[in-house]
Amino acid sequence: MMIVGVIAACVVLAVLAFLLPRLSRHPQNGxxxxLGAGSRTGSKAPGPLGRLLSKPFSSSSRAVGRSGSAGRRARGRLPF
Incomplete structure (x- = not known):
């Protein structure tokens, strides 16, 4: 379920970044x-379990950042 939510957030953020580049920064940061709060909470578990619990949140945060920047980058490449 979390995977579907992250994918949906990435798609919505990429489209928003393409259509409204400046206004997409706030939703991306949010x-x-x-996701950073989830990563920090998961990393408080002891030992290897902490790394295991925080990894999905950190990789999801990275994916959200990449999708937003990709939408803005694609908008910047338009000829008009």
Missing amino acids: AQRV
Whole structure:
């Protein structure tokens, strides 16, 4: 279920970044803030379990950042 949510957030963020590049920064930062909180909470578990629990949140945060920047980069490449 979390995977579907992250994929949906990435798609929505990429489209928003393509259509409205400046206004897409705030939703991207909010999504990364939520995922960062999950990563920090998961990393408090002891030992290897902490790394295992925080990894999905950190990789999801990275994916959200990449999708937003990809949408803005694609918009910047338009000829008009």
